[in-house]
Amino acid sequence: MTDQPLVWVVDDDRSIRWVLERAMGKRGYECSVFENGESLLARLENRAPDVIISDVRMEGMDGLELLNKIHETHPDLPVIIMTAHSDLDSAVASFQGGAFEYLPKPFDVDEATALVERALEHSAQQGPAALSNSQSAAMEIIGEAPAMQEVFRAIGRLAQSNITVLINGESGTGKELVAQALHRHSPRKEEPFIALNMAAIPKDLMESELFGHEKGAFTGAQNQRRGRFEQADGGTLFLDEIGDMPAETQTRLLRVLADSEFYRVGGHTPVKVNVRIIAATHQDLEKLVEQGRFREDLFHRLNVIRIHIPKLSDRREDIPKLLNFFLHKAAKELDVEPKVLRPETEAFLSNLPWPGNVRQLENTCRWITVMASSHEVLLNDLPPELRDESAVVEVGQGSWQQALRNWASSELANGEKRILDSALPAFEQVMIEAALKQTAGRKRDAAELLGWGRNTLTRKIKELGLESSDEE
Numbered sequence: 001m002t003d004q005p006l007v008w009v010v011d012d013d014r015s016i017r018w019v020l021e022r023a024m025g026k027r028g029y030e031c032s033v034f035e036n037g038e039s040l041l042a043r044l045e046n047r048a049p050d051v052i053i054s055d056v057r058m059e060g061m062d063g064l065e066l067l068n069k070i071h072e073t074h075p076d077l078p079v080i081i082m083t084a085h086s087d088l089d090s091a092v093a094s095f096q097g098g099a100f101e102y103l104p105k106p107f108d109v110d111e112a113t114a115l116v117e118r119a120l121e122h123s124a125q126q127g128p129a130a131l132s133n134s135q136s137a138a139m140e141i142i143g144e145a146p147a148m149q150e151v152f153r154a155i156g157r158l159a160q161s162n163i164t165v166l167i168n169g170e171s172g173t174g175k176e177l178v179a180q181a182l183h184r185h186s187p188r189k190e191e192p193f194i195a196l197n198m199a200a201i202p203k204d205l206m207e208s209e210l211f212g213h214e215k216g217a218f219t220g221a222q223n224q225r226r227g228r229f230e231q232a233d234g235g236t237l238f239l240d241e242i243g244d245m246p247a248e249t250q251t252r253l254l255r256v257l258a259d260s261e262f263y264r265v266g267g268h269t270p271v272k273v274n275v276r277i278i279a280a281t282h283q284d285l286e287k288l289v290e291q292g293r294f295r296e297d298l299f300h301r302l303n304v305i306r307i308h309i310p311k312l313s314d315r316r317e318d319i320p321k322l323l324n325f326f327l328h329k330a331a332k333e334l335d336v337e338p339k340v341l342r343p344e345t346e347a348f349l350s351n352l353p354w355p356g357n358v359r360q361l362e363n364t365c366r367w368i369t370v371m372a373s374s375h376e377v378l379l380n381d382l383p384p385e386l387r388d389e390s391a392v393v394e395v396g397q398g399s400w401q402q403a404l405r406n407w408a409s410s411e412l413a414n415g416e417k418r419i420l421d422s423a424l425p426a427f428e429q430v431m432i433e434a435a436l437k438q439t440a441g442r443k444r445d446a447a448e449l450l451g452w453g454r455n456t457l458t459r460k461i462k463e464l465g466l467e468s469s470d471e472e
């Protein structure tokens with residue numbers, strides 16, 4: 001035996017074996033490769049590695065079957081499952097089987113090495129209990145985009161810990177959903193999950209909301225009341241929009257985090273609690289700290305682990321799945337047949353800016369389910385403000401490319417071919433008309449504005465059949 005960590009790789013693809021073997025060797029790990037699960041299991045009877053990397057799809061025994069077999073005899077051995085995005089369900093199943101992590105294909109070598117390193121660290125530090133389990137996180141939260149995969153991994157990795165987590169993301173991106181998943185996959189899952197939105201509570205009620213009050217603590221406090229901290233005892237307290245927490249409450253929260261105890265408003269006996277805090281914000285807390293609007297010490301206490309949830313327009317590849325998911329959900333709620341989007345409708349929706357993120361998309365699906373007249377949803381069936389909204393954003397951000405993208409997607413979805421044949425002349429026409437307008441019809445000046453010679457402009461005007469002005 002050597003002291004080097006031992007990594008086993010199993011994949012029926014020789015090039016993957018080769019790449020990983022080299023990468024592991026370079027990192028200083030001893031690496032053995034196997035063409036199939038059977039040969040790996042045979043070797044496992046005599047010797048165990050520190051980490052196994054297995055492909056999910058293989059001839060003969062597949063990765064998940066192998067995983068189960070490995071864990072029958074070696075329940076603590078970390079296994080990394082490699083899988084393509086399209087096989088996410090298999091990856092999910094692999095978590096059920098107790099896999100350590102999954103490596104979405106295609107991966108880069110550094111990513112694979114980093115994952116192996118983490119697996120080694122985990123088993124060294126925390127033992128088997130720390131192995132992650134985020135299977136239903138991936139099932140409840142739709143996201144195949146790489147950034148969402150990163151979120152799932154974080155949920156998996158944090159599942160067994162009580163660590164404070166700060167979730168960052170715009171409104172409606174799914175912060176609460178992720179907080180719930182963190183709770184459900186934690187040892188606290190049988191205990192309460194209490195969510196509280198700081199932005200929704202009047203300032204002067206916040207302390208009593210969080211910490212409760214004693215009878216008579218203030219006018220109107222007719223009875224003793226337990227606050228959210230007490231309600232969440234043993235479980236998780238989700239503090240949404242933490243950036244909106246008033247300064248005094250921040251100070252109190254900091255003290256509770258340090259001492260695990262607090263006083264109810266108007267109370268003199270300390271109340272002890274064991275609460276995991278998950279905080280979320282759409283704001284840039286660092287900036288609030290700089291501006292003196294958020295306590296730096298509280299920020300550091302909350303910012304132990306940060307999960308960033310990307311806005312929907314940064315993970316457009318997930319939009320079709322989300323649309324489908326919410327159309328089915330809405331149909332179920334309303335007890336009707338789910339609507340089906342025409343390809344051009346789906347393309348249009350996939351290219352919208354979605355400033356309200358997933359929540360806006362979910363509401364749109366509800367709207368469509370109620371309002372669209374036929375089973376198949378046409379562009380015309382969409383809520384009018386969506387079309388306006390795309391226009392506003394296009395103008396606002398100067399994103400004519402977005403409008404063009406919408407157009408191209410819907411042309412292609414309609415089965416059109418050679419779309420540049422109509423797009424390029426249309427583009428030139430718009431440019432020429434704009435330039436001519438600017439120069440009040442003077443071609444020589446317009447040509448200069450466009451960056452063409454005058455002859456080119458004259459020729460184009462002719463080719464495009466544009467009205468030509470006589471003015472020079």
Ligand SMILES: Nc1ncnc2c1ncn2[C@@H]1O[C@H](COP(=O)(O)OP(=O)(O)OP(=O)(O)O)[C@@H](O)[C@H]1O
Pocket residue numbers: 140141142143169170171172173174175176177178240282358359362
């Ligand atoms: N990836 C996802 N898959 C499925 N549903 C999602 C996803 N992301 C968000 N949702 C749904 O979208 C809605 C909004 O999500 P959520 O309330 O978690 O957002 P949020 O970021 O906490 O918003 P806010 O900051 O405004 O409170 C919820 O109904 C949630 O279930």
